[in-house]
Amino acid sequence: MxxxxxxxxxxxxxxxxxxxxxxxxxxxxxxxxxxxxxxxxxxxxxxxxxxxxxxxxxxxxxxxxxxxxxxxxxxxxxxxxxxxxxxxxxxxxxxxxxxxxxxxxxxxxxxxxxxxxxxxxxxxxxxxxxxxxxxxxxxxxxxxxxxxxxxxxxxxxxxxxxxxxxxxxxxxxxxxxxxxxxxxxxxxxxxxxxxxxxxxxxxxxxxxxxxxxxxGSQPVAGDVNIKPAMTLRSSVIALRTIPAGDSVGYGQAWTATRDSRIATVGIGYADGYPRHCPNGTPVIINGSKAELVGRVSMDMITIDVTDVPTVSIGDSVELWGENLSIDEVAAHAGTISYELMTRISARVPRIVRHR
Ligand SMILES: Cc1ncc(COP(=O)(O)O)c(C=O)c1O
Missing domain, CATH: 3.20.20.10 (Alanine racemase)
Known part of the structure; x- marks a missing residue:
């Protein structure tokens, strides 16, 4: 697989x-x-x-x-x-x-x-x-x-x-x-x-x-019926529970304030997910919003899924797309949708879906 x-x-x-x-x-x-x-x-x-x-x-x-x-x-x-x-x-x-x-x-x-x-x-x-x-x-x-x-x-x-x-x-x-x-x-x-x-x-x-x-980016507010053309997704590759007070990732840039369930997701800045996305940047998992915690690594990110019921290894995670606006993620990353789209790297397969 x-x-x-x-x-x-x-x-x-x-x-x-x-x-x-x-x-x-x-x-x-x-x-x-x-x-x-x-x-x-x-x-x-x-x-x-x-x-x-x-x-x-x-x-x-x-x-x-x-x-x-x-x-x-x-x-x-x-x-x-x-x-x-x-x-x-x-x-x-x-x-x-x-x-x-x-x-x-x-x-x-x-x-x-x-x-x-x-x-x-x-x-x-x-x-x-x-x-x-x-x-x-x-x-x-x-x-x-x-x-x-x-x-x-x-x-x-x-x-x-x-x-x-x-x-x-x-x-x-x-x-x-x-x-x-x-x-x-x-x-x-x-x-x-x-x-x-x-x-x-x-x-x-x-x-x-x-x-x-x-x-499908909405560069301007309005009622124009345009739709997201790219869903960037990955999956959970590891899961752990950490006690309050422990930190996650390089530089220990996020510290749990409660016992927390942390999912590691198989996407990082080498795939084009911005390294400068801060703690709190949203992702979607199992229909719920969860937040990025800790620094983005080259091949992985970590998200706090404490409040998301029944997360398992293999679950799909949406970084932006149909359920999460790329413009919202870009705002967290301090950039614009144009940069996020164009920086998805060659390592990420583009799969054209007709439905
Ligand atoms: C000269 C020129 N025309 C048109 C466009 C398309 O602009 P937009 O992506 O904002 O529709 C660009 C994009 O950078 C451009 O450089």
Missing amino acids: SRQTQAIIHADAIINNFSVLSSIAPDCDAMAVIKADAYGHGGVNVARLLRGRAKRFAVAIIEEALVLRDAGIVEPIVVLEGAHQPRECALAFQHNCILVMHTQQQLEWVRHCEPDQRPAIWLKVDTGMHRLGFAVDEIEHIVQAYHGILCEETVLATHLACADDEQSDATPEQLAAFSKVAAQFNFPVSIANSPATILWPQSRRGWNRLGVGLY
């Missing part, structure tokens, strides 16, 4: 989430952002599930696109960071990938490709996030100077810094700056990520780029 530490990928949830988020903006096109191995869910898994639904996929780097091509995924793929090296332009052309251009150097690389072998490109505009993109007052010059390498596919894109904050002044400012730039040209546009799609109607234009919402 193998170790019961697994990430169950809920196929129906991913399909549901794509459909729910797309239907918020029925006049737009939606692309599925499946970079970082589809936020840990398996890029090929997710691309197969969304085949025929998402017209395009997006990844961060060309290597991620090539993995999808090797698996037979044929839809156009937008490479959000564009090319890091000139030779990636030829690869993008061969593999029907669209490169997002954010530096003049990248545009030069494309210009130097044979005219009939240039990859399709998008132009990224920096409207205030100051991470990638041409400055707002630079874009007119860029469009003129590189007119010859633009194509039918060319989209003007930007990214919002504070889309998950409904009160943010930054978002209306970015949207206004982008609208001004976009109005100068006739390009299709792309602005919204998942939180923007939910919270900012003016951002829903052209191509919406759906990431974390597909995977």
